[in-house]
Amino acid sequence: MTNNKVRNFFLMALFLGCLLPVNAFNPPSFRIALLKYSGGGDWYANPTSLPNLVKFANRNLLTNISEDIATVDAGSPEIMNYPFIHLTGHGNVIFSDQELQNLRNYLIAGGFLHIDDNYGLDKFIRPQLKRLFPELDLIELSFDHPVYHQKYNFQTGLPKIHEHDNKAPQGFGLIYEGRLIVFYTYECDLGDGWEDPGVHGDSEPTRTKALQMGANILQYVFTAK
Numbered sequence: 001m002t003n004n005k006v007r008n009f010f011l012m013a014l015f016l017g018c019l020l021p022v023n024a025f026n027p028p029s030f031r032i033a034l035l036k037y038s039g040g041g042d043w044y045a046n047p048t049s050l051p052n053l054v055k056f057a058n059r060n061l062l063t064n065i066s067e068d069i070a071t072v073d074a075g076s077p078e079i080m081n082y083p084f085i086h087l088t089g090h091g092n093v094i095f096s097d098q099e100l101q102n103l104r105n106y107l108i109a110g111g112f113l114h115i116d117d118n119y120g121l122d123k124f125i126r127p128q129l130k131r132l133f134p135e136l137d138l139i140e141l142s143f144d145h146p147v148y149h150q151k152y153n154f155q156t157g158l159p160k161i162h163e164h165d166n167k168a169p170q171g172f173g174l175i176y177e178g179r180l181i182v183f184y185t186y187e188c189d190l191g192d193g194w195e196d197p198g199v200h201g202d203s204e205p206t207r208t209k210a211l212q213m214g215a216n217i218l219q220y221v222f223t224a225k
Contacts, residue, residue, distance in 0.1 A: 032218075033070040033082040035113070039094030045118050046088055049194035056194075056211040057218050061151060065218075074099035079106045084221050085113050088191050090120040093128050100132050107132075107181040112221045115184040116191040119164050129182065133174055138184065141171045147183060150219040152212040159209040161202065162189035179224065183217060190214060 034050060036043050050069045057063045072079050075098050079085065085106075087093075095103070107113060115125060129138055141147065141157075148154040148171075158169035169188035173180045192200050193210020202210075 029064045031066040031068060031070045031082060032084040032086065033072040033079070035085045035087040036071055036073050037087065037089075037093050037095060037099075039092035039124070041089040041091035041093050041121070041124065042118075043087070043089050045090065046191045046195055048196045048199065049088075049191040050086060052196065053194045053211060053214045053218070057215045061215055061219055063218065063222070075102045077102070079103070079111070080109070083111060084218065085111065086116065086191075087113060087125075088116045088118045088121070090118045091124065093121065093124045095128050095131065100128075104132055108176065111181075113182045114217055115182065116188070117184070117186045118189065118191060119162075122186060125184070129174065129184075132182075133176065136174050136176065138172045138174060138182075141173050141180075141183075145171075145173075145180075146224065147171070147180065147216060147220045148213075150216040150223075152216050154213060154216070158185055158188045158190065159193075159206075159213055160188060161193040161206060161210050162200070164189075180220075 032050065032054065034043070051067050054063075054065045054067050054069070058065060058067075070078075070082060072082060072085065074095055079102060103113070115121070117125070126138065143155065143157045148157055158171050160169050164187065167187045170186045171188075172184040172186060174182035190210050190213060193202055193207050194214055197204070197207065
């Protein structure tokens with residue numbers, strides 16, 4: 001089977017399942033995962049973020065995603081079980097050659113990686129992304145990119161959740177054969193906005209914007225052609 005056929009099959013099967021609401025007669029059809037990496041960075045940061053995002057998406061997008069978030073090693077073949085993987089942290093990120101090949105195979109086959117800079121990740125993740133896809137450049141997505149215009153419209157791109165260096169939030173991507181395969185949210189702290197309200201003390205409107213943008217990412221992953 002060609003890469004395109006594998007990718008299309010992968011996405012279609014998951015898309016058909018993800019739109020069935022969770023209930024007693026229709027258990028969750030799949031899980032998403034947090035990516036574990038080496039190098040000493042805190043890959044485990046924001047433990048409540050992904051469960052809260054899934055709850056929000058299931059309620060507002062009528063998706064059918066398990067609230068039991070998996071953890072997957074970058075080099076594990078189990079990565080193919082998850083249509084969406086999330087990477088976050090504040091520090092160093094190191095991938096072995098085998099892990100990079102595994103991630104590359106996963107992304108080419110139809111998987112999606114969302115990277116959220118939790119402040120301090122940027123200088124470490126960029127070199128790893130260049131190793132992952134040496135032939136691709138990490139580009140800033142324009143504000144009219146579909147990821148910003150799913151159920152929720154973000155006319156000026158990513159919402160700003162936390163201030164650090166007085167920089168505007170930016171969304172970067174790796175695009176392979178016309179498809180966004182890696183979405184990198186920088187100077188935004190999107191995942192912090194998904195956490196339980198008491199963790200960072202963010203206002204409800206701020207948390208709502210963060211969750212809406214996160215829901216857009218999930219919706220884009222499961223509906224992008």
